[in-house]
Amino acid sequence: MVTYLNDSRPTVNFYDGEPLKALATLSYSDISHLQLSAATAFSEISEVDARPVSREALEPVLYLLQSPHIDVQHAASAALGNLAVNMENKLLIVRMGGLEPLIRQMLSPNVDAQINSVGCITNLATAEENKMRIAKSGALLPLTRLARSRDVRVQRNAAGALLNMTHSAEHRQQLIGAGAVPVLVDLLSSEDPELQYYATTALSNIAVDESGRRLLRETQPTLVSALIRFVETSTIKVQCQAILTLRNLASDDEYQLQIIEAGGLDSLLPLLQTEFDPLVISASACLRNLSIHPDNERPILDSGILPCLVNLITGSGNEEVQCHVISALRNLVANNDADKTPFADAGLFDHIKSVLTSPGTSDVVVGEMVAALSVFVLDESLWPFVLSGGFLELLVPLARSHISELQYNACATISSLASKANDSSDVCSRLVQVWDKPDGGMQSYLATFLAVDEGMDPLLRSVAIWTVMMLLESESPELVQLVLAHPSIIKNIDKIAQMSALPEGDPRLSAYTSDGGVRTSRGFDSEGYGVEDGDLGDDNDDDIYQRLESMAQDVVALVNNLDR
Template sequence: MGVSQFFSKVCGACCAGRSKDSLYDPVLADSEREAVADLLGFLENRAETDFFSGEPLRALSTLVYSDNIDLQRSASLTFAEITERDVREVDRDTLEPILFLLQNPDLEVQRAASAALGNLAVNTPTSSPEHQAPTSSPEHHAPTSSPEHQAPTSSPEHQAPTSSPEHQAPTSSPKHHAPTSSPEHHALTSSPAAENKVAIVALGGLAPLIKQMNSPNVEVQCNAVGCITNLATHEDNKAKIARSGALQPLTRLAKSRDMRVQRNATGALLNMTHSDDNRQQLVNAGAIPVLVQLLSSTDVDVQYYCTTALSNIAVDASNRAKLAQTEGRLVQSLVHLMESSSPKVQCQAALALRNLASDERYQLDIVRARGLPSLLRLLQSSYLPLILSAVACIRNISIHPANESPIIEAGFLRPLVDLLGSTENDEIQCHAISTLRNLAASSDKNKQLVLEAGAVQKCKQLVLNVRLPVQSEMTAAIAVLALSEELKPHLLNLGVFDVLIPLTESDSIEVQGNSAAALGNLSSKVGDYTIFIQNWTEPAGGIHGYLRRFLASGDPTFQHIAIWTLLQLLESEDARLSERIAKSDEIIHMVTEIAERNIESDDEDNEDGEAEVVTLARRCLELLGNNAKALVEG
């Protein structure tokens, strides 16, 4: 029965006085009769009527505050119907009557009122979506002062809690259930609903909604949870909801037998995972075991919401520790979900594993759970989000030395190299080359395999034309490979000087440092130094220009790399190199200045840093046949 028909029936029964069926049928007051009649007229022209102001709103409010339950039902149904087709920013005069109806003991009124509120909190498609939080970029430390300057392997990356996807619950109207597979909704920030969400919470809407979530009626539960879910997409509401007592009933309803309720409840829990404090509130409410249990749900949306929520929860180290202690099947469940028929579930499962793999234990557990074949399949897909999630996950897994060989044996090398050149997505490129660098970190055998997979050739081909973060990762990878005595001649023959020398002039300090570290590693014990002679002044000033710039930089780390490189060249006993170095007045002058520095013996920092640079500089002068003191006197 439509609202207009319902009104007609109400009007006919009430206006005629007491019915034959009951001595207690209420008789409408004159103001109520007028309101019913007016609303019937407004509903006949509903397409042209603004029910949120003026006479239509006054008529509706009259019915809301009536003592007649039929009129209250009519008002709640009308609000539910008009908000299905017309979502706009509304004021207190509109929201207060709906919130009043929300506290009505009648189940039909509760259902319709919560549906109306939920509709007003649904975002319109014209609004712009929230953007996902940027991933923390890898940290690059200055090259160490060990005999060889090794670029560091990447530290674990955490996927920042996603501000999208936000689950937007479809409200089930009194007569229409929510569709069984609702579309993915993103949080929208500029819609009329955004202001409505804040106003609903500010006007006290949470308490009656929480009460309705505890109702024995499934339809009431469904609409109340759906409304909470939509309110939770607004940043201003999240903390208030987390501390309102809503999380316990939401966690309980996530296990509901009604799939609509379960879907809305898990979506609400997901929307509460975007801040540290809210995640802690969720953990305290006992949500973790429920979310893990529901990973085995047959509903794709529930799988998706739970996987994404757990991915966000796993951002926090304390939560990862808790998961490790209590959820022994979590990794296996997520590995299984990477084989889902739903790409969005596959993607979130890989991202959840990525965050878990921030910890050493999980890096090993994922490999033991046979997660590598699934990750390789995702990494080789044609769908960009799947590729990104898989390569980000394998990057963290590759940090553990024990995983290097299993990953290589699983067949990742060629696909990772292919990713360097097959996409313009620099995040994928960064993860791919960082993984290759990690795989090469611990053994010369693995370094050889990375080289044979074509990683260096691909880097040389691309590095001058990619973005700075990718350049930094690529030069760091070459620096790691250059630690292998056996590979140095191969790297030199591949022409890496053509890119490394120009990149020592990069706008990025990280790229400069990594490139110089690679040059330093390549300068040690290579046997044939002909290439160094050929590249003494070209390209970009050549080896000579790089040494001159770094010695003059004033940066202790850069000076250390340059002095150490210079020492390797002198220790090569190649007369041609020694002659070129000796003829460079600039280099000799700067090395002499460094060698003459007075280092206080009680300065621990100087002992570890500058003192070593001074020692290396003095050794360089000795090899040149010049004692620092004699040069000063001369």
């Protein structure tokens, strides 16, 4: 029979018509060796031809899967596993009730039956629609048990199935309930690289959730040291995944400290200096999270990693690396008020300027660089480097960017420099230089943000009013004159100051309040990557409008005093 199938396979479709009818007849026979012939035939055929099949083609295979004879079960589950590489077949197998006999076969003492049934469920679990059915089918407990099997083939298939179930928060919680976490951690001690990879990847996904990190922290005290060991000694694939697991764990401040204390920095530094992008990406992403904790600033800087991070801004052609390292540097600067001139001495601003002036730099990287500048300019030891580095001329055009976060950070950086005008003649002279150029200069975007008929984002309007106030308080006759002589800036601020006096329902209020929402990206972002910059985002709508009115009224009062 098998010889005939091998000879006919190139020309015959065994999933339809007379060939399928013949195989079905053998499948439903009461004679076990005929059933075995059919099961073996389906296994052989599906190994080289895993096309989408009909319910009629799957029915005899599922029937054979329920045979009392282990060799028939074994061949039938192999056929299902082969067919389950096709997405349409994955869904159809589960819809037709294929999970229940597969679970029964997983419980078999026969290793070959375990391998095939678990391998089939691993394939089925790659379909999103199937995951909930698998979770509710009772399969998670036997999968977890088989992940402890003495046979590495069974372990691999079971660990792969568990991994495939970790791609949503709901299923991760179900895995936790099935006791999978300690099993996955135990698999880290395996000598098999595939098992190491499956376990680290599954744990990395579990560590995405705060509840998962808390469970790992409370129940798995050896996890961090095991992951660091992989970073130093395992295959590149496992190294990358171990670092990414550490990165996800480092979304919590307890893990940020623990990883440093366990020697994680010593493992990361060599990887940042490799030429293999996946390792550099993983290591820089992990360091980005570690840099969040203020207590980690000193150990990170003492490790000698600063020059490496600065050089990667331009030395790496990978956007992810550039974004991670500049964010890590931003976090390190924001952590305390200590002298930060070593950052400038390492060439930080030269590298940032090189990236910002490169025509090939993406908007994403430019956004990260400008977000970092908005933090650096707040530091007393670094803002002079922002000024002298010629960044004002680069930031003014970005104040008109179509990307709101980039636009806001560019304006906030300029505003922060303007706040130094009262103490620095250099600041005043450079602000004068960018008043009307490039791209219309500061006066152009200030006028745009203050136009009450435009429905402007109130955060941008706040920055504009604050900037005008700083220019007027600079005591620079030239700056003050430029502001007062503008045809609309003070006029529109006066209108904003009077908005609170308008009756409810006045149509002029719509232009003032037609904002899409107030940005509140403070603290860690959704992946725990780092501290966001700025200090306006915590306000609610009422607060921001009250602040606008108050600042506008202060500017009007300041102008009146100047007139006197």
